[in-house]
Structure formats: C-alpha cells, structure tokens
Amino acid sequence: MATRNTLHVEVVTAEHELYNGEAEIVDAPGSEGQLGILPEHAPLLALLGAGPLEIKLHGEDEIIFVSGGFLEVSNNRVTVLADTAEKAEEIDQARAETARRRAEQSLQDARTRSERAEIEAALQRAIFRLKAVELARTRRRR
Amino acid sequence: MPSLREIRQRIRSVKNTAKITKAMQMVASSKMRRSQERVEQSRPYADQIRELTARLAAAAASGNDDMAEDLALLKQRPVRNIGIVLISPDRGLCGALPSNINRHAAHTAQDEIHNLEAQGRHPGVSYIAVGKKGRDFVLRTEQNLIAEFTDYGDHPAMDDATAMAHVAVDAFLKGEVDVVYLVYAKYVNTVTQTPTTVQLLPVQPPEHEETAQEHETNEEYIYEPNEQELFKALLPRYVDVQIYQALLENIASQYAAQMISMKNATDNANELVQDLNLTYNKARQAAITTQILEVVSGAAAL
Numbered sequence: 001m002a003t004r005n006t007l008h009v010e011v012v013t014a015e016h017e018l019y020n021g022e023a024e025i026v027d028a029p030g031s032e033g034q035l036g037i038l039p040e041h042a043p044l045l046a047l048l049g050a051g052p053l054e055i056k057l058h059g060e061d062e063i064i065f066v067s068g069g070f071l072e073v074s075n076n077r078v079t080v081l082a083d084t085a086e087k088a089e090e091i092d093q094a095r096a097e098t099a100r101r102r103a104e105q106s107l108q109d110a111r112t113r114s115e116r117a118e119i120e121a122a123l124q125r126a127i128f129r130l131k132a133v134e135l136a137r138t139r140r141r142r
Numbered sequence: 143m144p145s146l147r148e149i150r151q152r153i154r155s156v157k158n159t160a161k162i163t164k165a166m167q168m169v170a171s172s173k174m175r176r177s178q179e180r181v182e183q184s185r186p187y188a189d190q191i192r193e194l195t196a197r198l199a200a201a202a203a204s205g206n207d208d209m210a211e212d213l214a215l216l217k218q219r220p221v222r223n224i225g226i227v228l229i230s231p232d233r234g235l236c237g238a239l240p241s242n243i244n245r246h247a248a249h250t251a252q253d254e255i256h257n258l259e260a261q262g263r264h265p266g267v268s269y270i271a272v273g274k275k276g277r278d279f280v281l282r283t284e285q286n287l288i289a290e291f292t293d294y295g296d297h298p299a300m301d302d303a304t305a306m307a308h309v310a311v312d313a314f315l316k317g318e319v320d321v322v323y324l325v326y327a328k329y330v331n332t333v334t335q336t337p338t339t340v341q342l343l344p345v346q347p348p349e350h351e352e353t354a355q356e357h358e359t360n361e362e363y364i365y366e367p368n369e370q371e372l373f374k375a376l377l378p379r380y381v382d383v384q385i386y387q388a389l390l391e392n393i394a395s396q397y398a399a400q401m402i403s404m405k406n407a408t409d410n411a412n413e414l415v416q417d418l419n420l421t422y423n424k425a426r427q428a429a430i431t432t433q434i435l436e437v438v439s440g441a442a443a444l
Contacts, residue, residue, distance in 0.1 A: 014386055035366075070191075
C-alpha cells in the first residue's frame with residue numbers, strides 16, 4: 001500500500017455532519033489524554049473526552065469543540081462520532097463566558113457531592129469551549 | 143328541499159373548509175420534506191454507530207474474555223414482563239396512522255404473550271408512550287404506563303431520544319421489564335407507512351459484515367481505554383440512536399399521512415361543492431319556473 005500523506009476525516013453528530021474532508025494531522029481529545037493522529041496511524045477505536053478537536057491541513061486549522069463520543073481510525077480514515085460538537089467559529093464567546101461564570105457561581109452554592117460533580121463537569125465543558133475559541137482566534141491571527 | 147339561501151351558505155362553508163384542508167395539505171407536505179431531510183442527516187452517525195456496535199460485538203464474541211456477560215444491556219433473561227416503547231404522533235388529522243400504530247403495538251404484545259403462555263408463563267405488559275395518540279391509547283385500554291413523552295415537536299434533538307432511552311434502559315436494568323420492543327411507523331414512501339416492531343433491549347447487535355479489505359489486512363484495533371469500556375459506552379448510545387431514528391421516521395410518516403388525508407379531505411369537499419352547486423341550480427330553476435307560472439296564471443286570470 002502506498003503511503004499517503006493525508007487522512008480522510010469525518011466529524012458527525014446524531015443531528016448533522018460538521019466536517020468531511022482531508023487532513024494532515026488530527027489532534028483529538030481522547031478520554032485518557034490528547035491523541036495526535038497522523039496518516040498511516042494504526043487502527044484505533046477510542047473514547048472521546050471534552051475539548052477542542054483540531055484538524056490541520058496546509059497550515060490551516062479547523063477547530064471543532066467536541067464533548068463525548070467515539071473516534072475511529074482505520075485505513076487513513078478518521079471518523080469522529082461526537083455526542084455534541086460545535087465549530088469553534090460558531091461558538092458564541094459571550095455565551096460561553098456566561099456559562100462559565102454561571103457554573104462557577106453555582107459551584108460555590110452547591111451542597112451535595114453529586115451536584116458539585118455535575119457542575120464541575122459543566123464548568124469543565126465551558127472552559128474547554130472557551131479554549132477552543134481562543135485557539136481558533138490565535139491560529140487565525142498567525 | 144332546502145331554501146336557496148341555505149344551499150348558498152352550505153356551499154360557502156364547504157368551500158372554506160376545502161381552503162383550510164388544502165392549506166394544511168401543503169403545510170404537511172413541506173414539513174414532510176423537511177423531516178425526511180432530517181432522517182437523511184441523522185443517517186451517517188447512525189450507520190457508523192451501528193457498524194461500531196457490530197464490530198465490537200463480533201470482537202467480543204470471538205474474544206475469550208467474558209465481556210458480553212458483564213454487560214447488563216446484552217443479557218437475555220427469562221421474560222416475565224414486556225416493555226413497549228410506543229412512538230406515535232402527537233397530533234391527529236393524519237388518517238388511520240395512529241390507530242394502525244396502536245393496533246400494531248397491541249398485536250406485538252399479544253403475540254409475545256401467546257408465545258410465553260405456551261411455555262406456561264403469564265407476562266405483564268408495560269408501555270412507555272411517546273406522543274399523545276399512543277398515550278391516550280394506553281390509558282384508554284387501561285394498561286400499565288411507565289412514562290410518557292409528549293409534545294416532542296417537529297425536530298426532536300438527540301437529547302430527547304436519550305431521555306426516552308434512559309427510561310427504557312432504567313426499567314430494564316431494574317428488572318421491571320425483561321424485554322423492550324420499539325414500535326413506530328416506518329416511512330416507506332408518501333402513501334405507505336408501515337408500523338414496525340424492533341427489539342430494543344436486550345440489545346441485539348447487528349451482524350458485522352467484514353469487508354474484503356478488512357479481511358485482507360486483518361487489522362487489529364487498538365482500543366482506548368479498552369474494549370470493555372468502549373462497549374459499555376457504546377451500547378447505550380446504540381439504544382439512543384435507534385430511538386432517535388424511529389422518532390424521526392415517525393415524524394416523516396406522520397406528515398406523509400397527514401398530507402394524504404388532507405388531500406382526500408380537499409377532494410371530498412370539492413366533490414361536495416359540485417353536488418351542492420347542482421342542487422342549487424335545480425332549486426333556482428324550480429323557483430324561477432314557479433314565479434313564471436304565477437305571473438302567467440295571474441295574467442290569465444285578468
């Protein structure tokens with residue numbers, strides 16, 4: 001098999017497809033840590049955590065915020081089945097910021113442990129979304 | 143014979159009804175198209191999840207570990223109680239569709255009960271009703287209702303399906319039901335919607351079709367964190383997806399049925415207008431004839 005220098009990437013959620021195209025590098029938030037995927041990667045099936053998914057092609061970046069789901073790599077095809085996904089440029093930064101502040105606020109008010117855990121998860125997500133926006137912004141400037 | 147004025151009023155009212163049903167027909171047809179698109183859009187994800195489930199199931203079956211046994215969602219149990227997730231329309235004006243779905247659900251339960259009674263068991267039936275028509279049916283026939291989800295709208299989110307799946311999975315894991323069927327109207331085409339039953343729980347993983355290429359390369363997957371965790375995360379998702387797709391198809395079916403029944407209503411109204419026009423003209427002619435006769439006989443009397 002001739003070596004290829006790109007991967008075919010598909011990012012889909014139950015509601016719609018977000019990305020379908022080629023990439024040189026895919027950087028994904030695995031449940032156990034960040035996963036960097038290059039062409040000719042071994043077949044892989046991984047759980048996704050929450051965080052920015054970066055798809056790099058010709059020095060350009062597409063950043064998608066994903067949270068939960070699965071990632072499959074096989075034959076230079078990367079399939080991301082996300083529970084939720086948003087393109088970084090479509091995330092409303094102001095809204096994400098309020099979400100974070102709200103989460104922080106309610107974290108202080110939370111009583112039970114399960115409440116805390118839930119809110120912490122929400123806060124984590126809000127922070128990751130903001131990170132994704134930030135990342136997208138800095139990349140664009142360059 | 144009704145008076146001329148009465149017939150005129152009748153014609154006007156039937157024409158108005160026809161206008162309304164015509165409008166509803168057009169609304170339904172555009173909504174149907176949009177809901178079909180939604181079914182299409184959900185397909186890539188659903189297909190992938192299905193394929194993954196199949197692959198992991200095949201891997202689990204071939205592996206020597208007792209992975210499958212550890213997963214409660216896969217476990218077959220002797221059936222004491224049957225659960226049915228009944229997906230039906232929220233609104234009427236869609237012809238025989240709701241009653242077809244309900245009848246199909248009742249048949250499904252009946253068949254299952256017969257099978258089990260042959261083995262000397264007497265199972266109970268519980269429903270999870272999605273949509274008002276199904277809920278009303280369950281209440282009317284005085285059967286056990288575990289949960290109801292109504293007003294899911296025209297474009298339910300995956301979250302809605304997850305909530306429904308959650309109730310079903312919960313009942314299954316708690317042992318309230320030992321098998322769960324999903325009943326919905328499958329969209330075949332504009333004129334045909336078939337009520338369909340699929341087994342939801344315990345999960346029956348789809349068959350894994352090995353592609354030629356896969357066979358050739360004989361790929362060994364790296365699983366992260368591991369097979370067990372992945373399978374555990376995937377199975378509930380598979381249930382969600384099945385419900386989500388059934389929900390979307392059901393909405394498409396509902397609008398298709400509504401479009402057809404509104405078309406029939408419009409046709410019937412137009413036919414009625416024609417008949418009424420005929421009666422009206424006859425009545426008018428009769429009235430004129432009487433008037434002329436009156437004039438003529440009045441003149442003759444002079």
